[in-house]
Structures are given as C-alpha cells and as structure tokens.
Amino acid sequence: MRFGFTADQRELAVAVREILTSELTPEVRASGAEASGRRGPVWKALSEAGVFGLLVPEEHGGLGLNELDSVLVLEELGLAAAPGPVAETAFVCAPLLSDRPGFADGAVAAVAAEAGGYLPDADVADVLIVLEGEQARVIAAGGELTGQPTVDPSRPLFTLPAASGEPLDGGAALRDRAVLASAAQLVGASQHLLDAAVEYAKTRKQFGREIGSFQALKHQLADLMLDVEFARPLVYRAAYSLAEGKSTASRDVSAAKVNAAQAAEHAARTAIQVHGAIGYTDELDLQYWLKRVWWLVPSWGDAIAHRARVAAAVIDAGATMRTP
Amino acid sequence: MRFGFTADQRELAVAVREILTSELTPEVRASGAEASGRRGPVWKALSEAGVFGLLVPEEHGGLGLNELDSVLVLEELGLAAAPGPVAETAFVCAPLLSDRPGFADGAVAAVAAEAGGYLPDADVADVLIVLEGEQARVIAAGGELTGQPTVDPSRPLFTLPAASGEPLDGGAALRDRAVLASAAQLVGASQHLLDAAVEYAKTRKQFGREIGSFQALKHQLADLMLDVEFARPLVYRAAYSLAEGKSTASRDVSAAKVNAAQAAEHAARTAIQVHGAIGYTDELDLQYWLKRVWWLVPSWGDAIAHRARVAAAVIDAGATMRTP
Amino acid sequence: MDLTLTPQEESFRAAAREWLEAHVPAKPLASLDTQEGFEAHRVWEHELHAGGWAVVSWPEEYGGKSASLVEWLIFEEEYYRVGAPRRVGQNGIFLLAPTIFEFGSEEQQKRILPRMANGDEIWSQAWSEPGAGSDLAAIRSTASKVDGGWVLNGQKTWSTRAVFADWAFGLFRSDPEAPRHAGLTYYLFPLSAKGVTVRPIRQLDGEAGFAEVFCDDVFVPDQDVLGVPGSGWKVAMSTTGSERGLTLRSPGRFMASTDRLAALCREGDRVDPTLRADVAQAWIDAEAYRLYTFGTVGRMLAGESVGAESSLNKLFWSELDIDITQTALRLLGPRGVLGADAPDAEGQWLADFLFALAGPIYAGTNEIQRNVVAERVLKLPKGA
C-alpha cells in the first residue's frame, strides 16, 4: 500500500509546469486559440516534452505510459489554465488515435464530445470524436461546425450536424478519461484560485490591515483549502483505477468529478469574493481560471450527474468495496 | 396590503409569554409530562388565558379566533419549549373536537399523528386523532399504546395498533395546521437558541476576550439570525393563508416548514458549537430546545418532504402566484 | 394582516401592467454597457418618463406619481414580470436622488431631479478608490477651496456606468487635517468637465460596466456641493443606506426570476430531482424575501427606522441572487456557459449570474454586513 507518485511521475509534471510558466506569457494567452493553444510555442514545447505521446504506445513513438503517470500533467494544465485542446488530445482522445502519423509528436489535435454536445476548440482540431452511448465515432475536421460563443472567448464551443463518422472502439474508456481529465484540471484550477486569493489577502489592505488578517477571510480560505485537499486524492485514485483497469474505475472517476467540481465552484466563488471588484474584471488574469472552471464543471457531467452515478454504484449495486 | 399583527393578536402572545415565563420553572419542567404538561400550573394558566378556546367557536365557549390570530401563540410555545400537548390540543386538533364539553377550558387534551406515525404525549391525552390520507379518525384514550422512548424524555412517543376510530371531517386542514404548528414552534425555538447563543457569547471568555468578539463567531450568529428572520414571515403568511382559506394554503404551510426546519437545525448546531462542551450536557436547559427541534423537524414531514410539495405546486402545477 | 390590495392599489397595478405591456420593447435592447445599448436604454428612460413611470415614488412636480411604498413594490413587480429593460438611470434615481431629497437645496432639487427623471442626465457613482473599497473612509482624493467653488484631484474606481454617463457623484477629502470620517465633502460633477478622464474597466463578460475616473484639477462650482462642506460622510451614509436597503433590490426582481426558473425547470430538458429541490428552495426564498420586505415596509409606514436591519436584507438578496442564477446554469448544463449571442443560448442566465456574483461585494461586502448584524443588531462586543 503506497499512495504517492514516483520521482519520474513528479518530474514529468515539473517539466510541464516549467513549460507553462515560461511559454504561456500573458501575450501568448491573449493571442487566440490558434496561436496560443494549437500552433504556438506552448503546443510546440509540450510536444517536445512528449506530452502528446504520454498514452501512445512505444511502437508508435510514444512514451507508453498510463493514466496514473499522466494525472499530474492534467493537474498542471488546470493549474495554468492552459489554452488549446491539450488535455483533449493527449489524454482523452490519444488511445483511439495513437496510430495516426505524428500523433505522439503533437501533429494531430483532437477533441471529443457527447453526441449533441459541445466540442471545445473544434476550429483548431484535426480530428473530432463524437460519443453516442459507448460508441465512439471519428469525424475528420473540415465539416460544418456551428460556433457557440461562450463566456470564455479563448475556448469557443462548436456543434456538429448529426454526422456518421467511422466507428472506433474504446468509447466507454474515453468517457471515463474525459471525466477524469475534467476533474484533474479542476483540482489544478482550484489550487491556482486558492493560491491567488491567499496571495491577494496577504497584500491588500483595508481598514489599516491586510484583509487576510481578518478571521472571516481566514476561515473562508481554510475551508476552501479543505475542499481542494480532499478532492485531490480522489482524482489520483481514479487515475490509478483507470490505469489498473479496476472494476470500480467508472465509480471512481465520478467520485473524483463530484468533489473536484465542488471544490472548483467553491474556489471560483471565494476567489471573486476575496479579490472584491477587481476579481470581477479582466484587469487581472483571474478570469482565465474562473472561465475554465465554469466550462469544466458541467462538461462531461456535473457534480449532480456524477453523484447520481456514485449513488447507483454504492446504494443500488452495493459496490461499496474500497480496495478492489 | 398590511403585513403585521393587530394589537389584540400581539397582546395574546404576550400573555402566553408571561404565563410560560412565570409558571414554567425548571422544577415544573423537570416534573414529567403529567405534571408539567397536562395537569400542572402551566396547563391551568394557559386554560385560564383562553388558549384552548382559541379556535373554538364562541357558541362552544371559545374565542372564535383563527389560525392567524393564534400563530404568535404557537411561536411562544416554541420559544419556551413548552411541555405537554398544548399546540396539539389548542391548534392542531381543536376544530375537530370543539364541541366536546369543556374543550375551550382545557378539559380535553388531544394529540394527532399520521396512521402508523408517532403520537407525542399520548399517555396524558384524552383523545387521539389518527390521519390516514385525508381521513381523520378519532380514538378514545385508554387503548393499547406502545411506548417509543425518545431522546427527549419529556416528550415520549407512542404507536397504536391499527385501530378504526370514528371518522371525522377536516383531515386535510388538520394536516396543514399540524405542519404550520411545527413550523411556528420551530421558529420560536430557533429564536431562543439564537438568543441563548448570543447571550453566552457575550459573557464566556477564552484567550482573554469574550468569544462573541471573535469575527468567526459573529458571522456564525449573523448567519443564523438571517435564517430565523427569513423563516418567520413564511410562517405568518401560511397562517394568513389558512385563516383566509386561500387556495395556496398547503403550498404556503410547506414553504414555512422548509425554512423553519432549516433555521432550527442551523440554530441547534450553532447553539451547541457556541456553547462548547456545556451545550452538550444537561448542565444547561438548552437541551429542552435542542430536543424539541429534533422532534419537530421530522414530524409532519421534514424540509425535504415539504420542499418536494412546493416543487410540485410551483414547478409542476405552475402555481407560482404570490398573491392569491 | 391583509395581503390583498386596495382597489386603488389594484388599479395602480392594472395601469402599470397595461402601460408596460404596451411599451416594453419586444426585442431586448443591446447591453447598456455598450455605446449603442446605453443610448437605447436612455431612450427607454425617456419613454418611461413620458408615460409617467420613470420615478413613480417621487412627487408629481419632479416627474413622479407620489406612489406609496406598496405601489412602488407593485410597480417593481410588474416591471420585472414583463421583463422590461434594465434601468440605466438606476444610480441616480435610487442612490443619488434620495440624498438630494434629504440634503439638497431647493435649487438643486429643481435643477437636477427633473433631468434625472427624464433620462437627459444619467448619473454614475464615484465612491471607491484603489485604496478605499469597503473602507470608504480611507478616501484620498482631494478637493481644495477656490473662489466660487472647489478643485478636485485624484482617482476613483469601480464607477458603475461611468463610461457613458453624463454626471458623477462622490466624496472627496476637503480638509486633509480632519480625522478619517470628517473632512469629506459630497460633490456632483459632469464627466465631460475639463480635467476628467474616464478609463473603462472590462468585466468578465468583456463589457465595460465599470470605469476609473481620474480628476486632474476639475473645477466644481459651489452650487454642486451636496450638503454642508465637511459633512460628506453623513450625507453619503444616507445614500449607502439606500443602496443596501429596500430600494436597490426590490422583491419583484426575484419573484420574476424564480418564476422564470420554475418555468425553465418545467420546460427544460434536464429532469433532476435535486435540482427540482433547489428550484423550490429558491422560489421559497424569493417568497420569504417578498414577505420580509412587506414587514419592513410596514415598520417604515409605522414610522420605525430600519437601520442596521438593512444589512440582513442585503445579505439575503445577494446570496439568493447567486442561488437562483447558479441553479439555472445547472439546469442548463454546458449550455449555461454560452454567451447570449450563441445559437443555443438560453436567455440571460449567464449574464445574470455574472451580475449576481458582484452582489456580495458591492454596497458593503457581505463580511462587513455580517459585522453590522453581529455588532449593531445582536450587540456582540466589537472585536479588536
């Protein structure tokens, strides 16, 4: 029994963090999806670091790693509110597309959605995967997309007309990975929002003292830290269950999404409250994380939907086993 | 449009408060249901003040008043955590039994429950009313009762074997009154718990200062006050709807119970937290209010059940009208 | 207790409803935080005024109907029920006007109020400064006495509507020697005045609902001082009282939005029992807010002062507004993040949510409101 990561797993995440810290400048962030998220320096550096080959078998030029090896990378993507379909390509879609030429090197950008749902960043993607129940279908880009502008201009959403693509295996696992990817990124984004709120509370003064010295604010931030700390291990465990092919994997990704979504909504609310009016504007870059949270929370099922999945497993099916 | 009470309505409540303050001594409270709640000085004084004749027509020796005239009295009963089946007799059951000799003078004690539910204080009652759907049946006391001891020894509960009593009209209205009685008493009990916690926070010192000077405690108490203040008007409005025979009366008593139950659970929790260990013992009389809350919250349907009733009215039936 | 309306109130409601249904634009106006939308909303203010509905609670001589508090509540219910445009004149009508009625000279009342009522002059507030948000007494912008008036200098921020508005009102420090709460004076000045620079601040939705206002030797004549020089704090507190209290968030707003929420739940795709419960709870809370407001109105009509109790009011509506809009977004699922111009978008829920998020912050943060409730209502001891 060991609940923790190997040095290799940690170093990979550190490498991604360093890339995102150095390459994801405010200017890059503001430069639009194509430049910031698909063909700019961030995508390039992540490609070179092997991020798009994480789940690609070695025979196709990838690293041949698994979901557990990758989960800290997903958390980093949330921590940085990274632009572009990075998690979608490298984690959600990769196992279905890893035989495409150059996939491991970032030559292909892919996104996925439930049939009838919204495809994020589909305008810069090369491949679209649509999931109908457990059946995945792959659709080449270039078809008719209907733009669905959102609160987050850096992550536009699109719908497709009902289209029949080429069927692919692995739809159920894709859904579990998509749920886990949203949960892991939400934990990362929550951590950033907590950090930003704590930092602001240490410097902003009102009534002659730092606002972080007021007990009410202290307790709000402590409560938020509690939510984040007790969401994260569920994410790691879900990654473990997927990597090990455990029978509880679907339940575990749902449990992770429940607490991650709650922590993230809590973080968004607290960060805005602590920052006051400025948190409510684009004067700070806080908005990137807020908008990312608001998109990730409902995507691939919100806390309510996933709590119902856990209820079905635990209450109805009696699948209460903790160590499968 | 006038949302408030007449001088007469207020004076009646003040009279009841004075009786409960002077007669309901700690010794009387500790003397058991018979002495404290049914045949002792409290019952006698309330009888003399006309409480049992509130809803009894004048031709039967009562005051011929209505639910709105009585609601402040119910709130006082909760504020004092009054023992015995006072609300049950004077408010819940009265309209069905008001032709019984001496009813208006407190000669009859009555309690009611759903069929299969728990009858509080049935051991000291003269008449039991059981409600099956909308059909009320009256059962003379003396039958076979099964005691169901509860956390509150001053309010024992009883079950009856399935018994066929004499059918009576007015079952649906009885249920609405029972819900309102529980809501009104919960608001009163919440107010007492808030008052007690505030008082304790002003005097108890830790770390060299009154605990009520800590911002965390201040905010807890302010939040509790918010809940109590925004439960109370719903109770008054429900009483008005019942008194006026409005078509929304059932929805309105449910809305009142929802916020009253939530305020009361919040009050119980906060009062214990503010008092610390001593709130958790019988060293203080706080326990009477805590236990009353824990009984009233689930009786005649808890917040969850009544929220579902409001949902059915507002969402399904579209009965959103506010001023019928 | 009597929740029915008098025949007079009923006919007031009928008249309001009839007028609104006949005049409210069929198509929503452009956002009032754009130049085009701002002017469209100004036109709507003109129209309201022409119909006699711009400032119903004001005396007739200033363009009102001398409506009672109850009638004002009725008007607000009808206004929100029919989904009428947002009031671009709100800052002036709800925040400044009560102060002018209380502290303004007759000359000021006659000069300012009619042009506020008809929408010719739209007002913006200029309260906060970079170092003085919740802590308004920390204001550092200055006013120096000169012949015939004052000269303002300094920076204001979070000035709602200032990008397109005509005038602004705010506090400046006229006596640098006096202690924090003293030495402040309340000034009115046109945003077109020489020396005024307005810099838009974009909100999360990309629109410029706020602005910074820089004053660089702005001359304000003596006639545009509101109240006695040096009494600005007292004068301003009467305004923030209005901002926090009854007038800013009328129950009609939440009655309309919870009714819309119930309809969204009834007619929407998503059937989820826990969301049903949230919808019912929001509806109950809006009802509680309405009834609580009735109680407040009753106490005001009986001549009682409302005072610190208005903090309870502010805490409740600001939390309720978030609950309502958040529940709507949950019902919408991923559709909830769509902008109002997206093909699949469902109305204004996202915009309403973003707007609601500001509720616990402005007009005295909810942390400050809880302090007020604890210290002034519950009389708990002041903290260190």
Place this chain on the structure above:
Amino acid sequence: MDLTLTPQEESFRAAAREWLEAHVPAKPLASLDTQEGFEAHRVWEHELHAGGWAVVSWPEEYGGKSASLVEWLIFEEEYYRVGAPRRVGQNGIFLLAPTIFEFGSEEQQKRILPRMANGDEIWSQAWSEPGAGSDLAAIRSTASKVDGGWVLNGQKTWSTRAVFADWAFGLFRSDPEAPRHAGLTYYLFPLSAKGVTVRPIRQLDGEAGFAEVFCDDVFVPDQDVLGVPGSGWKVAMSTTGSERGLTLRSPGRFMASTDRLAALCREGDRVDPTLRADVAQAWIDAEAYRLYTFGTVGRMLAGESVGAESSLNKLFWSELDIDITQTALRLLGPRGVLGADAPDAEGQWLADFLFALAGPIYAGTNEIQRNVVAERVLKLPKGA
C-alpha cells in the same frame, strides 16, 4: 502508487478479521457510560489483550504486535467493519500512551503501559477547566512541591470517562510566577486518591460521559510526573497532536458508517432522491478521507512531519461525522429521534449523531483549527 496490500498485510487483515468475527460480542454491550457497561467494556479490553489485538501498533514487550501504520489502518477497518464495541481504554491508549512512549521514563513505561494495554487500568483525561477550555494555557489548578512529590489542588472538567475510570492525566500549574505557557507540569494520578472527588456531568442522552474532577490536596509522588517539571505544555501538546491527528479518527470508522448508511438507504422505507445524493456524497467523502490518510501515512513513513496539516484532518472528519449521522436521521424521519431502547429504534444512529456533535468542539474547536490552517499552513497574517 499501489493500493493493493502486500501478502503480509493481507494475512494480517485475515487474522484480524478471523479473530474479531469469532470474539466480538453478538449482543451490543451496555453503554460504557454506565457502571455495568463500563465493566463489560473493560472485560472486552481484557479479551482483546488476550488475543493480542488491544494495542497492535505497540512493541511486543508492552502487549502489541509492532504493527506498521498500514497494518494499524487495516486493523481499524476490520474493527469498525465488524461493529466491535467502543474502546473504553481509548483515552489512555490513543492520547496518553504516545506521550509516555515519547516522554516517559523506562520505569514509567514498564509500570504503566502493560496495565493500560490489558485494561486493568482505564485512563481518563483531565485537561479542561471551567475557565480553560479551548484556551488550555489558562489553566489555574495548582501543584505545589512537597517532600517526595507534589500536592494538586483545583477543578478539572469535561473529563471523558472519569466517572468510572481508574487513573487520570492532566496539566497543573506548578510555577505560579511563570508566564501562561510555562510553569505547567504533566501529572498522572489515581481517581481513587485521597482528596479526589468526581462529579458526573450528564450528556444530552442522559449518560455521564463527562465528569468534573475536584482535587483537594491530592498527593502525587514524583514518579508520577510525566516529563520534566515545568515542561507540561510541550509534553501535553504532543498528546493533543495525537488527539487531533491520525490516531483519533481512523478512516475505518467512516468507511463502516458510510457503508451502513448506504445499506440504510438501500433497504429503508424512505426513497428520496435528494437523500440518495447526500448518501453518495457522504460515501465519497469517507473515501476521500481514507485516501487522504493514505497520503499522510506515506508522508509519515517518508519521515516528513505532519504538523499543522492535522488540523485539516480534524476539520474534515468532524464535519463528515455530522453529515453521515444527520443523513441517517433524515432517512429515518421521525424514527430518528427514538432512543436505542425504543421498539421501533434503528440501531445507534441517534447516539452516533449526538457523539458527532461534539466533534467540532473537542480537541481544539473547529474555529481554532481554521485559524491554524490559515496562519500556519496558508501563512496568512496573524489577526489582532
């Protein structure tokens, strides 16, 4: 990451399960806050000890199995899973023993620990005083040096188990001149000693889980001072660390109770979708607590100090415990208020709820824990 158990851990689990299933009393014991129940629980401690399961993590020489942290977690899971009796020896084993291992002399360890392990001596804590609850440094009970020992005077309160226990441990002020946190010494004394009076305090359920302990010239020999005189604060903090941290609330407790909760929801009469959601949430949170504890164990095994992080642990389990029991009571409806001896009663949920309510209060109130998280973990500035 590897959540599977080693073959050795699996066989440890199998052995624990086998022994517990064979020995746990079929009928629940009487409450340990009654004389009869206390003695029945002491007999159970004897039995656990005879089987080698009383203090699994202690060295063999003191009656333990030198179990690893993971094995201890496994034992706790099995213990709660099978519904074994509450541990009447808990105060000694979990709060005092770690302190004795760290600060006790070899003589004290050899004299005290074996009799604690076998249940011959049941310990009670004597921390709080009427004026020193959360603020432990405000202790006023005194200890005066005399020939060969000390004389204790003063009043202790909220002494868990003191009504029937054999010994107590607590802090007394041995140097009245020293500042608040200094001048305290840690003493052990028998509750049967001359000058000790124990007055039961009844809890909400009518049972005497607490007591006041009055010391009137109670003589304590030097051999019953734990640690150096005057170092009591430091010694005691090591114990409250244990109380707050890992050892007091093992994940097994919440795993067992959320599994019971799921069964109650599955098999009970009340089908309510919002309660289903609450049950699922409680189950998820218990799982989060288990996994978080695994992480803590990992850091401890890697030699890292846990420290202020244990405040997060305490906040989480104490809130979780209330959520679990409250949800159970809601599922039970009016049956939830029935005492365990009522014909219709459903098990121990009410007792568990009342017990859970104390969680946010004892071992440092949750308000204090939030301060610790904010100031020591998040490094926010100290307040006034």
